[in-house]
Amino acid sequence: MQSILKKKFIIDRSILFWKVKELAEKNHQPNRGAVEFDHGSKLSWSPDSKAIVIYRATDCEIEVFKVNKKPEGGIAIQHALKFPKHHTLDLVGFGIAANGKFIMSCDSEGDLVLWSLKGAILHQLHTKLSPAYCAKISPDGKLVAISGFTPDVKVLQVCLNKSGDFEKVVRAFELKGHSSGVLGIDFSSDTSRAVTVSKDKTWRFYDVRVEYEKGQEPYLLKTGEWPFADLPTQVALSPDARSIAISHGTKIYNYDTVTGANHGTPDVHNGDISALIFDPESRFIISTGDRYIQVLHNVAGCYAIINELQPKRKTAATTAQKERIDQLINQAKCVLQKVGEKVEG
Template sequence: MSFSPNGKYLASCSMDRSVLLWQTRHFSEREHKSTRVNVEFDHATGVSWSPDNHALLCAKHNENRLQVYKLSKKSDGTLGNPQVAVTFDKLDDDPLVGSGISSNGGSAEQRHSAGHYVMCCSERGRLTVFDLRGGVLASTDTRQAPVHAARISPCGRFIMSAGFTPDVKVWEVAFTRSGDFDKLSRAFELKGHTSGVLDLSATPDSFRMVTVSRDGTWKLFNTNVEYRIGQDPQLIQSAPCGGGESGSASRVALSPDGCTVAVGARSDVQLFSAETGDMMATLAALHSSPITCMLFDPTSRYLLTTGDKHIRILHNVPGCRVNIQVMKDKLAKTTNHTLKERLTAQVKELQAFLSTLGE
């Protein structure tokens, strides 16, 4: 699954050879209409939105290559009429375990230093960076085979890879001030697990990153560090997960507000407070098969999960409560009038949201 940068659409891909486009404003309604994009003679294992919200990058399973579909707006305002715009060259026969397009989001400084590019990573650890037309900009071996997950950070500045080794490697994709690609280089590592890392996630500014490992724990790191002068990320929280069974937790998601860590273990989801590390809720048997993907919406109010033929949309009530308390703590400490007004408005908005759920 992937949310569009403007937050208006969700794209999901399936083994039924389709990519479905959903409007997020319909999440609270009973009926959920979608627009279908057919992946001919193949199916997508990953999907990502372009920065302009008008194209989709799909990782094709059988061909082991990337393909871009251009979308146009219909008369009713929905997206549709998909057309294949770019087909990337096939690099090797290894399955692709990660792909994406840089969103160029994050802070103003990050937007200035990041550029638009496409990434894919194979199971054997070949990490490749392309330009938007499919030309290869850089390639490297992650030395983590088999690789379990590879992601572009939401800010577009980093690529994160996790695999057989207990450390997550984070790469910086650097661009010049004129917007030309400069280099792909190692930025830092996330260390502390005792077994292979299965999944990872980051906040929109990439200042927080979370990992889940075969060792039965998740770890949250402060990655807002001066890595260019050798400063390492700092461990903020760590907690056991997956019901105490080592290796049963295989998916992790960090809410955009940085308050909630969701861990998928088999068909169950556990919600943790990123502030204290405490488990706040367990949602059992959400799917008829193991969870394959978890994703928070841009507001952090919803958690989406996949694992069978359905997408489950869950209200993130525990995370909203944590966020309210975090903002109240900030209110008690700040003397800035403008910040107080903004925090007060945000608290009231979240409280109103919870009240609509009977909380």
């Protein structure tokens, strides 16, 4: 279900479910659910797409809804559970681990909580990062990263026992090198790469595929300049780790991790961008900020494919490999030509 639905919050207390396959149709309509007497500021799908979890903005409570398919078609949601109230502030991080073993919430004072799916607190940690700016669960569900006013990002390992149940939280590693607070962090889909953006007006791109259990630290692969030093800022790393999207206010900056070049866009919203992600295939950047969801071509990702694969074409061992490389390069060039970029060859 996650592959065919988009979701958005607006302050009319509704949750809207969109079938992506129908968006090209003239009269496509969303399915609507309601958050009673409140609205949600954060949302996360369960790994099996049978539930959504929201953070109620006014009540500061976590609520679980079951997601059901209607017999006549469409989606319906039903209240299932409210967690005991814990936070009293806005959240800077929220989500369900891909392995389904825990839910993470972290508020702006750096109070990090791991919850069971039934609402029991598994682990609580005050990270001493007040103010905290961002908290993310890695796509493999093994790591939780938290950034704040310090120049280093804390990355924790969530350990499970042999039965697959929560056991403990330990230090994994830190992402170092910035000279000021880190505004955001994100991971690639296989958790092999990470990106950070800082108040020092730089972004840093890391190899985090290391044996951190043995004390190995991540490697810095590339760094680049970014023109701002404050919030509101969102950062996303493409699933294939070839491109980065960083928003500030109403603009999105789109960086190529192969060369570090910026292929940014002009204003894309009428209000500050509040969420920023890539689609699973790294083809599009998806943003929210006003009452609309914007879907943009990942221009930097196309340039990264060309810059990465052109040298490999010369050393391709077989005709089949060369043909596959040519196909990917030509597809990237077609997208760039579609959006008005000048492409050589």
